[in-house]
Amino acid sequence: MSTYLDYNASAPIDLRVLNYMIDVYKNSIGNADSRTHNFGEKARSVVETARNQVATLLGVMPDEIFFTSGATESNNIAIRGLEDYANSTGKKHIITTAIEHKSILETVKYLSGKGFDVEFVKLGINGRVNSEEILNRVREDTLLVSVMHVNNETGIIQPVKEIGDSLEQKGILFHLDATQSCGKLVEELREIKYNMLSFSAHKLMGPQGVGVLVLRKKRYKLPPVKNIIYGGQQEHGIRPGTIPVALVAGCGLACEIANNEYKDNFKKASEIKKAVIQELDASGLEYSINGDPEFCVNTTINVSLKGISSEALMISTKQFCGVSNGSACTSKSYSPSYVLVAMGIDKNIIESSLRISWGAGTKKEEAIEGIKQLLSVAKQISS
Template sequence: MSIYLDYNASAPIEPRVLECMIDIYQNYIGNADSRTHDYGDQARNIVENARKQVASLLGITSSEVFFTSGATESNNIAIQGLEAYAKESGRNHIITSSIEHKAVLETVKAMQHRGFEVDIVDPESSGRVDAKKILEKVKDNTLLVSLMHVNNETGIIQPVQELGTALEERNVFFHVDATQSCGKLVDELRSLKYTMLSFSAHKLRGPQGIGVLVLRKKNYKYPPAKAIMYGGQQEHGIRPGTIPVALVGGCGKACQIAELEYQSNEKKLRSIKKKLLELLDKSGITYSCNGDQNYCLDNTLNLCLHGVSSEALMISTKRYCSLSNGSACTSKSYSPSYVLMAMNIPVENIENSIRISWGPETDLEQFQIEFTNLLNVAKRLAQ
């Protein structure tokens, strides 16, 4: 079996998270919103405990945590949910970047079709969006700036700290997609100023199908985001539908583990990246890294192996390494990566680029063996 190197698409579930979920599935059968019996109380206690675990990781209050089906839904609520307020206030201008996840880009474009004014800012060649270019777009009717914390294709960390402080001073809502950073850049997230934040549990070794929308209170009031679906009043009316207790419990457990282990995990992630670059340098292959590595997450590398087709390489090395050449949400499309294109990387280089992402439990010895095998194949393909 190949070594799994596609963590940015989905990380394998943590065994302790799975054990927690199995226990809930087997022993806690109630609906968390049933208030007439002990089974409902037990389920509700699990949900509220998970809410506290998420809050503890992020350094917020548990009342600011809302469970959703994942970051895609959370992003949609954060953006679409402001529509009524925008109409009431006359603030209908949204700013985002051209390298956002499709869950943000497509939602913003849908808002544009509904009459919203939209500015989409391109990144620099470094893969980072210039915060000044975002702030230059802010005007009196600006409602929202939405920016990811870490890009899912390149691993490049965006200037959310600088933007958060500036946007708070200008009274502009700030939404951060923290899907790739949650559980990794813990200290930075805890100090970050934002209005709303999204993440999916499965990117930090929790279960698929569960995520979080954070709504930060200001002067004891939530931001004016409303539900975009109709049903019950679960999650204080923000997200209707029966709460999936085991998934929520798994999300909370993943956050608890991340809080306890993120510092030691960072060292493991960094050691793998160091080994990866050492193997590249020894291989003699001509390569370049897409994005400024001074601002790159320790578990990701977007790599161009010059003269080596990424499609041919991935097909030829499936038995060694499982990786990708872009976001999983666009994997059925073989068009060049829109993220790398926005960075003005030549199309030829984009077609020769792969994304490698790993986790703290990635075995360093196995990684060295299998990535060496991949590089040997790459050398043959480049001839």
């Protein structure tokens, strides 16, 4: 039996979440925006319960939570939704990093083609952007800074608290992609100052197809974000379209479970990471870890096995474990990881690099067995 070790791409759904969603599909059949009958009221109650569950996890107000189809859509709304405001104020300077998710990079490139000045901050081999590199680029016409909390390929935690603290004082909008940290770095996330935040439910064992955009109020006003698609007034017009009640319910319950269990999950994840490194040390293979381990989450390791093609190794070990060598949104291209390239890592190291990731649903014994099998095949390939 193969062990799933690609949680950063998508985590398996928690069975408690799935069972709740099935119940909602069966028994909450109304449209949450139908106001003329009890079916609509019941569906709306399910949605608002979920909104409160998400808000509790993040430590924000329920009316700051907007449901979307996922982090990619949330990222698009957060950035493209500022276009009218930017044109009216003349603030058209955007700062981001070279290692952001493609939904950020492609969106700001789109705006660049419409006259926006976009700066992509590079970073060092440690995989962590220097906060001063970000803050020193702030100008009078800076509209937005967008930085991910945790990189999806390396697991490296970015200095977003320092960035957020400074930007708040300067009055500059800050967007945080928390897709890989939501439900994991719970207490840290609550302390960060930001205006907009994005995440997908499926990264914390919720359903695929639903996510959240958080818009924090300041002096009772939301950030100047407008909808980028048109329709009704669902989600206060920020995200028109019929609310998928069961998906939203699953997102909410996944957040509630994460809020209740994140401390235990953190301990389990740390034990797995320690065991993975022990197996690497015992294998006799020469390896290196991409990114600074001091600033890495305990659910991810991006490791290079010297002289071993990651493509060949993944193909040869499919029956034992599921791992990856890059972001799921670009994995079909078989091109070198743009994140590792941006870190200045040698091409040979990149070609031998694997991303191994796990989560709350991972059993330590199964993870270690999968890693042992992977390393056993790696030794055969290297000999």
